[in-house]
Amino acid sequence: xxxxxxxPKHLITxxxxxxxxRCSPRSGDLSVYWYQQSLDxxxxxxxxxxxxxxxxxxxxxxxxSAQQFPDLHSELNLSSLExxxxxxxxxxxxxxxxxxxxxxxxxxxxxxxx
Amino acid sequence: DAKTTQPTxxxxxxxxxANLPCNHSTISGNEYVYWYRQIHSQGPQYIIHGLKNNxxxxxxxxxxxxxxxxxxxxxxxxxxxxxxxxxCIVRVHGSGNTxxxxxxxxxxxxxKP
Numbered sequence: 001x002x003x004x005x006x007x008p009k010h011l012i013t014x015x016x017x018x019x020x021x022r023c024s025p026r027s028g029d030l031s032v033y034w035y036q037q038s039l040d041x042x043x044x045x046x047x048x049x050x051x052x053x054x055x056x057x058x059x060x061x062x063x064x065s066a067q068q069f070p071d072l073h074s075e076l077n078l079s080s081l082e083x084x085x086x087x088x089x090x091x092x093x094x095x096x097x098x099x100x101x102x103x104x105x106x107x108x109x110x111x112x113x114x
Numbered sequence: 115d116a117k118t119t120q121p122t123x124x125x126x127x128x129x130x131x132a133n134l135p136c137n138h139s140t141i142s143g144n145e146y147v148y149w150y151r152q153i154h155s156q157g158p159q160y161i162i163h164g165l166k167n168n169x170x171x172x173x174x175x176x177x178x179x180x181x182x183x184x185x186x187x188x189x190x191x192x193x194x195x196x197x198x199x200x201x202c203i204v205r206v207h208g209s210g211n212t213x214x215x216x217x218x219x220x221x222x223x224x225x226k227p
Contacts, residue, residue: 002160003159015117031213042218043201043219045216048213103215107157108157
């Protein structure tokens, strides 16, 4: 158990819909990362938040957005869903010390878009 | 793009040591070598990381060559539960650097009875 929690575990929805994925980081970790894992793209970095502020963006679609709240939990919002958005979504957290910031991953949310 | 090269797959007999190689010939002086594994579709699990010295923890050992262009992850006594995809990743530490992990295809390790 990494200490990172994600809800829900599974999500099934239809095209065009909007969903919200939630991540609670390990106690004391300030940074949250979101990754997407699809069959054809592998594990890809989407976005990083540090202490409530966006720090880095990766291959995140404009239909997707995220935020980190004062209690440090994070939400990833996916809208206008398409079939191709079906994937595993992982979040990871780290302390983000100056040196040494290992990321610990949650169990993931499996999104199926029908 | 991932800056590491790993074999696509490897087999190992249960109880034997599993040695997983990784090539990172373009590694920079401030880049660390990280290893993660992913069992089935679970979240990637951190194993170990190092800069230039060999490292050991309760899960594995990491051997980094002197020129730092390659490394080997060693699972000393592989069990069936070690069957997973193993990812070797290089990344920079330090504030101001995005900590994103760039995953390649990894090595699928199959531990056989």
